[in-house]
Amino acid sequence: MTVPCVECGGRAILKRPKNRKELCKECFYSVFEEEIHQTIIQNNLFKRGETIAIGASGGKDSTVLAHTMKLLNERHDYGLNLILLSIDEGISGYRDDSLETVKRNQLQYSLPLKILSYQELYGWTMDAIVKEIGMKNNCTFCGVFRRQALDRGAALLKCDKIVTGHNADDIAETVIMNILRGDIARLGRCTAISTGSEGMISRCKPFKYTYEKEIVMYAHFKKLDYFTTECIYSPNAYRGNARTFIKDLEQIRPRAILDVIKSGEDMSIKDDVKMPTQMTCTRCGYISSSELCKACIMLDGLNRGKPQLSIGKANKRKQILKATADTGSTAAEMF
Numbered sequence: 001m002t003v004p005c006v007e008c009g010g011r012a013i014l015k016r017p018k019n020r021k022e023l024c025k026e027c028f029y030s031v032f033e034e035e036i037h038q039t040i041i042q043n044n045l046f047k048r049g050e051t052i053a054i055g056a057s058g059g060k061d062s063t064v065l066a067h068t069m070k071l072l073n074e075r076h077d078y079g080l081n082l083i084l085l086s087i088d089e090g091i092s093g094y095r096d097d098s099l100e101t102v103k104r105n106q107l108q109y110s111l112p113l114k115i116l117s118y119q120e121l122y123g124w125t126m127d128a129i130v131k132e133i134g135m136k137n138n139c140t141f142c143g144v145f146r147r148q149a150l151d152r153g154a155a156l157l158k159c160d161k162i163v164t165g166h167n168a169d170d171i172a173e174t175v176i177m178n179i180l181r182g183d184i185a186r187l188g189r190c191t192a193i194s195t196g197s198e199g200m201i202s203r204c205k206p207f208k209y210t211y212e213k214e215i216v217m218y219a220h221f222k223k224l225d226y227f228t229t230e231c232i233y234s235p236n237a238y239r240g241n242a243r244t245f246i247k248d249l250e251q252i253r254p255r256a257i258l259d260v261i262k263s264g265e266d267m268s269i270k271d272d273v274k275m276p277t278q279m280t281c282t283r284c285g286y287i288s289s290s291e292l293c294k295a296c297i298m299l300d301g302l303n304r305g306k307p308q309l310s311i312g313k314a315n316k317r318k319q320i321l322k323a324t325a326d327t328g329s330t331a332a333e334m335f
Contacts (some may be wrong), residue, residue: 003334007031017254018214022297025221032218036206037072043193045204048079050160055150056084056113058101060219061165063226065207069163070109075312083157087149088117089142090125091232096228105225116153118145122299130233133307139237141307144294147288154201161196166205169212169250170256175264180242184269185276185289191264211257 005012005024014023039045046052054069056062066084066141071184073080086102089095099115106113119125131137145214153163171191178187178308187196196202219226234240249256269275276289286293292300301307 014217017217017250018258020254028221032210032214033068033072036068037076039193039209040072040078040206043132045163045194045206046078046080046161049081050316051081051083051158053083053085053150053154053157053159053162054111055104055162055164055302056086056105057165058086058098058105058227059165060215060224060226060228061167061207061212063101063105063224064215064219065163065165066105066109066111067224069206070111082111083159084111085111085150085153085157085159085162086113086115087113087146087153088119089146090118090127092127094229094232095126097229101225101227108225114153114157116156118147118149120154121145121149122295124302125300126233129302129307132302132305136232136234139239141298142233144298148293148295151201151286159201161202161204163204163206165215167207167210168248168257168261169211171205171208171264172246172260173239175260176242176245177239178264183271186276187264187267188269191261202209204239208261209258224322242245 003012004010005027006021007023007027007030010024010027012024013024014028015022016028020116052069054066056066066082069080069082073082084102084106086099089098102113102115105111117125122232126138126142129141133141150162150164174190175187178190179181194202194206207265218224246257246260249260253259256310279288279290280286281288281293281296282291283296284293286295288294298307
């Protein structure tokens, strides 16, 4: 029996993961794109004339992000200058292949592309870091370096904002992770659709309310060119546990993903809870909650052959600070 599309009455070919509504392909495209447009407009994410760096990894999220940002920018006349910004972490057999996808996307969408590498920014590749520290905390190093690398790349390109492909699933997972770790500071800001401190480049998440499964469906039906291989160093990542939990909740109740995000938004922090004080790194000038930013601390640990000292709480950081009193590498030496 033919199931009618709830929008146009035509033949439905899919059921939306977010709300279980049956849609035809064209109506799915329309609803998907319009929801992202409304997210952008209702949250005032951009201003005409701004230069926007699109975090491009070659994966499904960033590829669909690049596609929809270009599409909506032209359709609704946002007046934005879009640039693809990619970070090469130096992971053989993974990032080198995914960057080839990004280079094809550059041609497909006629957008300028800038690629920055960990090697040129920090003097290390992730392959070299993993050889030094093993597989246990490699995602921590990569996450810290990648966040700072995107900011430095956007600053180099004189961008006003960065957009990333973080979707609703990603944000719900982060809420759960921060609750499990008792990380109040990150819990307070992880659900924000736009983040950025004074003097720093803002980051925006147009996919905040977009389900990962719908991004995959959109990429599949549109036949977009994207890279599907998982990072070879990520199987042991802590996030995987939160992801499994969120997926199980989604199977029971599809709206659970949005409900977790809403819960994260509505959580309040007691007035007597001490929050980290924002300052700038004395070495590289990057935003930090201590004298040295996490990237500089990690670099010092790596360069001194003691990377384990850069993982953990403030007491370990003090050891690094004491050991590197007036010397050591900075996270901004290349700039």
